[in-house]
Every structure is written in structure tokens, then in C-alpha cells.
Amino acid sequence: MTLTPPPLSNDCFALPQGVDWTPVDQALALLEERLGPVTSAETVSLSEALGRVLAEDAVALRSNPPQPNTAVDGYGFAGGRPEGTQVLPLQEGRAAAGVPYGGTVPQGHAIRILTGAALPEGVDTVVLEEDVRTDGQSIAFNGPLKQGANTRKAGEDVNAGEVILRRGRVLTPADLALTSATGLNSLVVRQRLRVAVISTGDELVEPGQAARDGQIYDANRPMLLALMQQFGFATVDMGRIQDDRAALAAALDQAAAQADVILTSGGASAGDEDHVSALLRESGAMQEWRIALKPGRPLALGMWQGTPVFGLPGNPVAALVCTLVFARPAMGLLAGAGWSEPQGFEVPAAFSKRKKPGRREYLRARMRSGCAEVFKSEGSGRISGLSWAEGLVELPDGAMDVAPGDPVRFIPFASFCMG
Numbered sequence: 267m268t269l270t271p272p273p274l275s276n277d278c279f280a281l282p283q284g285v286d287w288t289p290v291d292q293a294l295a296l297l298e299e300r301l302g303p304v305t306s307a308e309t310v311s312l313s314e315a316l317g318r319v320l321a322e323d324a325v326a327l328r329s330n331p332p333q334p335n336t337a338v339d340g341y342g343f344a345g346g347r348p349e350g351t352q353v354l355p356l357q358e359g360r361a362a363a364g365v366p367y368g369g370t371v372p373q374g375h376a377i378r379i380l381t382g383a384a385l386p387e388g389v390d391t392v393v394l395e396e397d398v399r400t401d402g403q404s405i406a407f408n409g410p411l412k413q414g415a416n417t418r419k420a421g422e423d424v425n426a427g428e429v430i431l432r433r434g435r436v437l438t439p440a441d442l443a444l445t446s447a448t449g450l451n452s453l454v455v456r457q458r459l460r461v462a463v464i465s466t467g468d469e470l471v472e473p474g475q476a477a478r479d480g481q482i483y484d485a486n487r488p489m490l491l492a493l494m495q496q497f498g499f500a501t502v503d504m505g506r507i508q509d510d511r512a513a514l515a516a517a518l519d520q521a522a523a524q525a526d527v528i529l530t531s532g533g534a535s536a537g538d539e540d541h542v543s544a545l546l547r548e549s550g551a552m553q554e555w556r557i558a559l560k561p562g563r564p565l566a567l568g569m570w571q572g573t574p575v576f577g578l579p580g581n582p583v584a585a586l587v588c589t590l591v592f593a594r595p596a597m598g599l600l601a602g603a604g605w606s607e608p609q610g611f612e613v614p615a616a617f618s619k620r621k622k623p624g625r626r627e628y629l630r631a632r633m634r635s636g637c638a639e640v641f642k643s644e645g646s647g648r649i650s651g652l653s654w655a656e657g658l659v660e661l662p663d664g665a666m667d668v669a670p671g672d673p674v675r676f677i678p679f680a681s682f683c684m685g
């Protein structure tokens with residue numbers, strides 16, 4: 267079965283008329299409204315399914331448990347037992363997991379039964395072996411014991427025919443247990459979203475190469491490629507492209523042919539060498555989103571030959587924040603996983619800060635002793651702070667004076683699916 271979604275429209279990134287500085291929530295709402303899945307479906311075995319996006323609801327073929335069984339090692343019989351000493355004759359034979367007892371246990375008799383074994387005919391209650399004395403002929407234990415004790419009902423977890431996982435679900439190891447237990451050995455998932463990553467800038471050199479004065483090593487590309495892998499996407503490494511419009515156009519052509527989304531970093535603002543935004547503008551499908559956000563104000567969103575391009579700012583901190591805040595939920599939609607908002611937590615601040623109104627701010631942060639600490643500098647090129655951090659503190663759009671102990675919103679990197 268193939269499922270081929272429609273292409274995105276060329277104006278999917280258009281901002282409403284008259285918008286200047288776009289608040290973060292408005293920018294996110296626009297992305298959520300305009301984008302949809304671009305990937306097709308394929309069937310994969312469970313061993314290939316981890317991290318993939320379900321394209322169709324998964325339905326249990328079999329109940330879990332498939333038949334009533336015992337939750338403990340012990341002795342099975344019919345009915346509850348009142349208070350006091352209980353003595354029951356032992357039926358010959360036993361029931362074990364995978365080796366059921368074929369006969370019927372007569373009323374008033376007990377049979378040896380092991381954890382996971384299907385309950386034989388005539389058994390609906392099990393007494394724990396630790397509570398029993400036996401001479402091999404009979405068992406004795408103290409009541410009371412409720413009817414059904416220590417047993418599991420057929421389908422008490424999942425019934426055959428029930429939807430176990432909804433389409434759009436990003437499959438976890440636990441989902442594979444559920445899928446396998448309910449009799450499925452393959453799943454219909456979406457093809458991995460293919461993300462091309464391009465670094466731009468004359469100043470960039472590859473790690474390992476000699477760097478002259480004025481040159482710096484490319485930090486964004488290894489970070490973004492690794493992040494895309496953590497998100498479960500397939501990556502296309504387009505390398506570094508000089509600040510040259512023709513070379514960049516050629517790279518975008520190639521990227522659009524091989525990927526569903528293109529991430530560029532650098533050249534996103536409106537300077538003389540900001541070719542990403544210039545090219546996208548020329549292609550007629552460029553939207554320069556000036557987002558009321560720190561770090562990461564310039565975000566160039568455009569379409570290149572029908573492929574969405576996220577033109578991230580060059581500063582590594584801004585590139586990462588923009589990716590986590592904007593590109594990740596947008597790419598989730600493109601990948602068929604739906605829109606997801608990162609889970610944040612209100613925690614006491616371990617810092618002071620006076621924040622100006624008019625833009626949302628993200629600070630590199632981590633939790634220590636129950637409080638959120640922030641990195642010593644807000645500089646957007648301080649890459650060491652990204653490694654130091656374990657998440658972001660999100661400060662709201664309005665003005666805010668934060669004092670130690672005040673509640674702030676901490677979003678762990680894991681909430682953005684970043685390890």
C-alpha cells in the first residue's frame with residue numbers, strides 16, 4: 267500500500283499582511299496550520315520499526331493475555347475460600363506456561379500451576395505456593411481467598427481488534443513489546459523524513475583542515491546532522507558552501523532532489539553575504555520571518571523547488587534554539603508525527619535576570635538541587651554553553667524580573683527529543 271501526501275503549497279510560509287515582529291506563538295501556529303505530512307508509507311518488520319512514525323493505526327490481532335492464566339506459582343482450584351483452614355486434594359498433573367493441562371480439575375480439587383500457565387478447565391483461583399503446605403496428596407492453606415485471586419483475565423491488558431497505537435506515533439521500544447505481544451510482526455510506517463543539512467560561509471573549514479586567520483571550524487553541521495539522527499530522520503550531508511550565490515543555488519538544487527526538508531545555517535539575515543535569504547527571496551517563495559525571539563531572530567523560511575527550507579541563523583546557539591523551537595515541531599508534521607509541544611516544568615530559578623518586553627528568550631540551563639541554573643553568558647557564539655546545558659529556560663514574551671526562587675519554565679533537552 268502506498269500513501270503519497272500532496273505537495274506543500276508555495277505560500278505555506280507566508281506571513282499575514284502587516285506583521286512585523288512575529289511573536290513565537292504566532293509563528294508556531296502558522297507552521298502548525300500550513301504544514302502536513304510529505305512522506306509516503308512502507309511496511310517494515312518490528313526490528314526496523316524503532317523511532318519510525320506509524321502511518322496507520324496498529325490493531326491487535328490477538329488479546330493480551332490471550333487466555334486466562336496465573337500470575338504466580340501455586341495451586342489452582344475453583345471458587346473463593348472462606349476464612350479458616352482449607353484442605354483440598356491434589357489432582358495429578360500440572361499446568362505450566364506453554365504446556366497447558368488438558369483435563370478438567372474436579373470441583374473441590376487443586377492442581378499444581380506455574381506462572382503464566384493457562385488456567386485449566388475447573389480453575390479460576392490460585393493460591394500462592396508460599397502460603398501452602400503439601401504432602402504430595404493434598405494442600406492446606408489459610409483462607410480467606412477471593413475467587414479469581416492471583417489470576418489474569420483474558421484481554422485484561424488488550425483485546426483483539428483494539429487499536430493499540432495511533433497513526434503518528436513515534437515508535438518506542440515499549441511499543442515494539444506491545445505490538446509483538448498482540449501478534450503483529452510488521453507495521454505500516456512512514457518513510458523517514460530526509461533532511462539535507464548545508465553550512466554556508468566563506469569562513470568555514472572542516473575539522474582536521476588547517477585553519478587560516480579569519481577561518482573557523484564548522485560547528486553547526488555536525489550538530490544539526492546528529493540532531494536529525496536523534497529525531498529519527500535520514501540525513502543528507504551537503505557539506506559547506508561558500509558565500510557564492512551560484513554554488514549555493516546548485517547545492518539547494520541537489521538538496522531538493524534528495525531530501526524532503528533543507529536546513530541551512532548562516533546567511534539568514536539581510537547582510538551583503540546573506541545569500542540564503544537572497545536566493546530564497548529571488549525564487550519567489552521566501553518569507554523572512556523576523557521572530558520576536560532571542561537567540562535566533564533571523565529565520566528564513568522558503569520553498570526551493572517545492573522543498574521547504576529552514577534558513578537557520580549562523581550563530582550555533584541561535585541555530586540550535588531555532589531548530590528545537592521551530593524546525594523540530596514543523597519537521598514532526600512533515601514526518602507525519604503531528605505537532606508536538608515540548609514538556610516544560612515550573613521550577614525555582616537559581617539566578618537573577620531583568621528581561622525586556624517584546625520577545626521570548628531561551629537561556630541555556632540545567633537543573634541542580636531542584637533549581638534551574640543558567641549559563642554564565644548569553645553570547646550566541648558560546649558553544650561551550652550548549653554542552654554545559656541540559657535544557658532551556660523559556661522566559662515569556664513580556665518583561666520579567668527574575669529573582670532566585672522565582673518560578674521559571676525549564677524545558678529539558680529530552681523534551682525536544684534531544685539527548
Ligand SMILES: Nc1nc2c(c(=O)[nH]1)N[C@H]1C(S)=C(S)[C@@H](COP(=O)(O)OP(=O)(O)OC[C@H]3O[C@@H](n4cnc5c(N)ncnc54)[C@H](O)[C@@H]3O)O[C@H]1N2
Nearest residue numbers: 465467484485486487532533534535540578579580581584
Ligand atoms: N546588523 C545586524 N547584524 C546582525 C543582526 C542584526 O539584527 N543586525 N543579527 C545578529 C544575529 S542575532 C545573528 S544570529 C546573526 C545571524 O546572521 P546569519 O544567519 O546571516 O549568520 P552569519 O552572519 O552567516 O553568521 C553569524 C555567526 O555565526 C557563525 N557561523 C555561521 N555558520 C557557522 C557554522 N556552521 N559553525 C560555526 N559558526 C558559524 C559566523 O561565523 C558568524 O560569526 O547575525 C547577527 N548580525
Ligand code: MOO
Nearest residue numbers: 561562563584646
Ligand atoms: O540569533 Mo542571534 O544569535 O539572536 O543572537
